[in-house]
Amino acid sequence: MSDVQRFLDRLNERSEARRGEPTWIAARRQAGAARFEAMGFPDRRVEEWKYTDVRAISRTDFQLTGSAEFSQASAAALTLPLDAHRLTFVDGVFSSALSDLSELPGGVQVQPLSQALEENHEAVGGPLGRLTGVEFSAFSALNTAFFEEGALVRLAPGTVVDKPIVLQFLSRANEAPVMSHPRILIEAGGRSQATVIEHHVGEEGAANFTNLVEEVMLDRGANLTHYKLVESPEQDLHVASIHVEQCRDAQFTSFNITLGGGLVRNDLVSDLNGQGAEVTFNGLFYGQNRQHVDNHTLANHNAPHTFSHENYKGILDDRAHGVFNGKVIVKRDSQKIEADQSNANLLLSDRAQIDTKPELEIYADDVKCSHGATTGQLDEEAVFALRTRGLDEATARGLLTLAFAGEVMDQVNLDAVSERVELTVAGKLPERFHLAGLVEAAVALNED
């Protein structure tokens, strides 16, 4: 049996549960399955997947699960220590026990997708799939064929959400690996403002496959800060595409941080459709052992006076493999564009590999676009300066490596997130850098 067929066969298991689904969903599932069958899993001849081998996914027989069991205690250890509105999914299945929506203010709708569909499927069916269909990739087609659960976030115009909204995805150490195909829909009304944190984390030994598709619609002047923090165990597999539509003056700030997962592929696409819209893609990835992290971003400047910024940093150790592809497209007649892109990488081992490609495709002339990509060494002058203060060379290099990651995290104004990331990065850095204790102590002092 082909890999593709084996995946599609799993659809039959759910046919009973899906009886009575609205016809539009059934039709999309069919279209998704057909498209997935036609495309098959991408191989390296597909430019977008040139550096990423997905056989770890395609060759595994992932099962579907309906259980959201997870111990409260181990969930608590994984959860970000944040006062937040929280939805939790266990292997893609909604867990009301681990969720907390008790203090949801007026004008804010945060719901598991299944519940939103049940209440008013037409209100979901309109926007869902508007920004991305089954054409984007084999994985988005696969998601469309399988999706059942996920999250819906709606903000009424003018709403400012006080606390971050956390969408937590827990991965379990199952006997047999399972797959989930979450779907997230965020609709932010005019001038609304919120922070959404998508947090992927799991039990030691979890080896599941998450295939996520997310759509974010930002109406005029809406302002969304979006975190995607992947801290999954090293056998977990993760593919996600996030599609953003920005109307006039809408702001989208992304922090895409990957510290875990065996294979992680993120696609972030923003359509800057209205004047004054601005997107900022911040990213940090840290790969160890045989981790593979692939980030693709795309800023589509479809309107004049739109702005995009990008700053991605990667640190790779052992045999880890990092891929970065940042693309900016300026459409004809989209004048007065400013786009800047930067990707910097540090390799800590000779067996680590980085493949990076910052791309510009420009069809208008009144533009200021720049990009840079560097892979290289720490600043020797800074190493010297630290050594003149008595730090040995290893510690100096360790601190500078931490600082390298910190340049992205400096933009984060949620201490729970930035400290978690800083501690994790410090903990991951090789022992030879002598950082143990230093960062913990400094974080503790900070709280003093």
Add this chain to the structure above:
Amino acid sequence: MLEVKDLHVTVEGSEILKGLTLSIQPGEVHAIMGPNGAGKSTLSAVIAGKDGYEVTAGSITFEGKDVLEMEIEERAQAGLLLGFQYPVEIPGVKNIYLLKAALNAQREARGEGEIPAPEFMKLIKEKVSFMKMDNSFLQRAVNEGFSGGEKKRNEILQMLVLQPKLAMLDEIDSGLDIDAMKVVADGVNSLRSEDRGILLVTHYQRLLDYIVPDHVHVLVNGRIVKSGGAELAHELESRGYDWVVEEPAA
């Protein structure tokens, strides 16, 4: 404590220091003055261990140990600390990390354990307020986006925390307005003690009104051509450097 004997230093093939001799005892404040290009900054850079300086003859010893044989950080751990003329910006490395790591490295070298966190915090806060700096300073990256005055204050702050045996301050007054200079000078004066040496390198006499040296040396063309007390600095201020060059070396 610091003995520099007949030091010859070459940078990119040309000789900058041509037989410099200098001796500093604990408790003394020495000022090295001289016109531009005399080799003032070269001296402190060589003592700190910067790359690209070739010592072709002579020696530097600190408390009897051969400084030129020591690693950069060993010099600092031994208590030889350089305050830079142009402190380098280190994006992303927080001041507090630097201070803590440096202090612990020094303690470790002396066989002491890590400083307990509360003690460290108390020390830091005290020194920060002494330098009339804000606590937020500690969370900022080393020198990044600092004004010229802030950078110099930061250098002195590090000295106050690390308590070197010999503090070398390279043109610490350059680019400072009078208020900032007073703060910096107060910091340096608070470092003065019986068991600590201080070496000031400066082009202008102005700084020496605030930090009165015990010894003043005039460095011209790679050699110390004249030494004297604090009054020598005033003489240089009013008469310039030319007369020293013309007079036979004392």
Add this chain to the structure above:
Amino acid sequence: MASQEMEQLVRREYKEGFVTDIESDTIPPGLDEDTIAFISKKKGEPQWMLDWRLDAYHQWLKMTAPSWAHLDYPPIDYQAISYFSAPKREEDKPQSLDEVDPKLLETYEKLGIPLHERAALAGVAVDAVFDSVSVTTTFKDKLAEAGVIFCSISEAIRDYPELVKQYLGTVVPTSDNYFAALNSAVFTDGSFVFVPEGVTCPMELSTYFRINAANTGQFERTLIVCEKEAQVSYLEGCTAPMRDENQLHAAVVELVALEDASIKYSTVQNWYPGDEDGKGGIYNFVTKRGDCRGDRSHISWTQVETGSAITWKYPSCILRGKDSIGEFYSVAVTNGRQQADTGTKMIHLGEGSKSTIVSKGISAGRSNQSYRGLVKVGPRAKGARNFTQCDSLLIGDTCGAHTFPYQEIGNSTATVEHEATTSKIGEDQLFYCQSRGISEEDAVNMIVNGFCKDVFQELPMEFAVEAEALLNVTLEGAVG
């Protein structure tokens, strides 16, 4: 008298180029094994060369044309192309400059091309350009004295078969890519340069080439080998507009630099770009690659690309030797409906290898231009360094400028930096110049030439001046 002698000489050579028992000078369009056998026989090639060509042809049959480039052109019918045609007979050529299209002469004037070269470039019969030919004979003597072999590739196959066998296809294998395979099967001529150990070629191989390479044909094959400590500077093409009845051009250039050798290869490409609608322009699919085989070897590519309707070209360096150096300096200008997808590959295999890439792209009119580059650092290339600067300038709002730089880094001691900018000529810059009394067109020329300065200074001196003039001519009418 002298001219008659010359004519006879030329005719004799012309005869010698062909095997007498084949009567026809051209063959009908189409490509099969017979076509290749015909070409090989016409060239009087040995069997091994024919086998090599046929092997390439069989590889080609299994390949498909690349589609990844940012180019848009109708499919090429390879059976509609004629793969061999003899050069024009002398009597069919213009007999003097008076018979040449005055517009062409005007362009030569604008470009500042030396008088004695104009006739040769315009294809005037050889006896009319006798002077310049005698100049080239002097060059030949000088080269021979130094021990440098410089001849057509056909002559080299005949006279130096062992050298050709040793190096041909070792940098660009026959199966390297679709167009290289095609070239290997059907190449008609090109140049061969061999500089023996320790020899510095006594002259730039430029002036000579400009005069003699007027009819190199559509499938050119060039091989340059520098032995240990040898050096050569080679200049291909010329700034004068080159017209050719053959629309498809697929050249292959191979450079081999052994220990401490240095090759500098400069190109000025100004093929016919087509009419206003882009019709009739040349399709230029070129494979150029240098192999820094020896330690401390050095290969430098400099190119000024202004012509062709379609350009597909990535002069590359394989930095195999320890501390070897690769360089790529490029100015590409597109106007009208031109499309260019060009760039370079720097493959770092040797320890301490270094590469520099400076690419300046100028797009005007309705043209589209892409920079496509690859910097690859292998695990053994300790301390490898690359610096890439890649700038695009847009003139007008109907053109496109694209950048696709690939970096594949597998070594923690490598330092690889890529910087790119895309911008238009600043209004304030134009205003500043104009307020100093400079016309808008001159101001644009000044700014564009300033933008390209880093590359022009890599060109041989007399060519840099022409290249500047060429840019101005190419951009005529792009503003206002």
